[in-house]
Amino acid sequence: MKTLKGSLLGLGAAALLFSACAGGQKEAAAQLTLSGLDAAKFDTVINEKPVKLYTLKNANGMEVCITNYGGRVVSLVVNDKDGKPTDVVLGFDNIAQYADTANTPTDYGSSVGRYANRICDGKFTLDGVTYQLRQNDPHKGDTRIHSLHGGGTTGWMNQVYDVLEVNDSLIKLQITAADGENGFPGNVVATTTYKVTADNVLDIVWEATTDKATIINQTNHNYYNLSGDLENPAYDQVLYVNADNFTEADFSYMPTGKILPVEGTPMDFRTPHAVGDSIKSEYSQTKNAHGYDHNWCLNTYKDGKGDDTQVCASLYSPKSGIFMEMFTNEPGVQVYSGNFQGVGGEENVVRKLGKKYPQHVSVCLESQKFPDSPNHPEWASPVVTPEKPYYSHAAYKFSIK
Template structure:
């Protein structure tokens, strides 16, 4: 999900930029993907920021910064055994931290509320709450200083696990409740990245977390993802209006470009602007209602969605206990942002697969709830499993 309009820079990033720019092109390269750990070693808001590396015996590597809990690189072998980075991002902390000149959600652990809340309005425990609005009059991804622009506390107990903790105070972007949230990244021996989100609160609130990685399974961001084959295990989706807000309808995918129940090339209909939903979003930027979620429970043993590149042979399967998945096809990437290795990210350079509650769930009666009360525990699970087809 993109086209974000940030209007404040209140995270003390000036210090970050000064400390990071000196190592932006540092020679301390220690990762398979070519990242320099020194380029991520800094302090933001008096909290240490670093680059953490996970690896397994198969040559898979995942690099994550605790700034925003972002996956910076994700390396998997392609059909020829070549180690291939399949996510977009930056190769230095300065760009990640600069929400004015290089705004992005690349790889972030989003919170408190992934996706949009209509006009930023909530009613919780009988109280009306006004959240900040930062996208077409709506609150997107927790507001202009959502968790993607905050620092998680990090612990790395072993070379395949990273545990991140966010202590979000009552009133953070006007959300109620002191919230303790955790994100656990575990790299498995079967080439899956297992992500678990948990949260508790001392006051009723809403929680909806996700990972916002931009996948390019071609392994080359100069090649768009229209050739990639997408499968979504969903009979229905939630239409949205011209401001990207869900209308409240749950619509059938039958006989529409939204039907990915059979693996289909993204390019088949992503530019079919005769279909209003695609025209409104400039491509795909929609939530699908997963068939793997029934009777208030999600089955994270069944494939919710998959993405495949015929070019590299890399297959990504997504598993989740969540009711929905937002698929975004890089519609607003425009070549003005240069990512890793200085590559300009153009339109359709990536596809996002965001497991989550439906957008604006708190304001849609009957949709799976995002409310969290004291004494309850929020739990969300997502697996990105990689293989060669």
């Protein structure tokens, strides 16, 4: 059970604070980040561990705010074509909403683990032993209940990471997971290192060791809107994905095992074009997912190795002029177009700086092993052993186009 104490005692305290600010009561001026965050709203204790907001930056005006709760990126500011500081990721502006998994569950900006994306029915077999994981992803009309993002509310994105190292441009976070946690084998020690470089790159490295064979597949779950306009769908964001193929998904978003060509389908982003061009097409894959929620098989991964010096994907906003290039050593990237934002009650949730997000307001670009890889031995393996530690790298470079 989570315990919240410190400067925030829960959503009630947050609501009172917001009300006081709205009422114009004069208090001591808060020290705000470029994105408008008040670090005091993240200063608390959860499960007897301190939680804070940390700010990384460079001399160009790039600023990335990270909380060790879930290893989450809370804001990411870069200058637009007019030199205006622009926050390009979705999120909340207080720890109470992030930690309230009953009412506002979200993967915003998180360092997902132990296994990002889905595992079919929450089952896999390793070295002759079948493991049953926590099942948290049911679908109407399906007897299967998948495991999603390492167990969701009990996964790493909702646990407090220890801070091993921090300075103005780097933070290294660590989490320790016990053998059997959420059904996964092996005692694991995992680190996530975020770095902001001088040339406007958010560089992320994940590393992990285990005392017995297990599976690990970490990612960052930033929701990007490069225009900075978070109250309208981002249909004009221009997407490029360096991939000739993608993994076909069934109605529960689980890979069927088939790898299909993007040629002639709305999945073809080899030539950059606006996401809105095809997001509402009648093509079975996009229609079922209410947009994009699929894994692309990257051309930058060949012969069991990924080339993280080549651009694997990019995103561009013609409104702001902000251009983001992605690099990774992983074989896949999950493109998710925020299909469940702003629907089914989500439209009433107030988020960062009082904004309410509509459907398709953002695009996620998540580096990864293919979904359900433990059950597909023909795909790149997520198996980690004491002799073969885990290493994953992703980088996001920002510029003006």
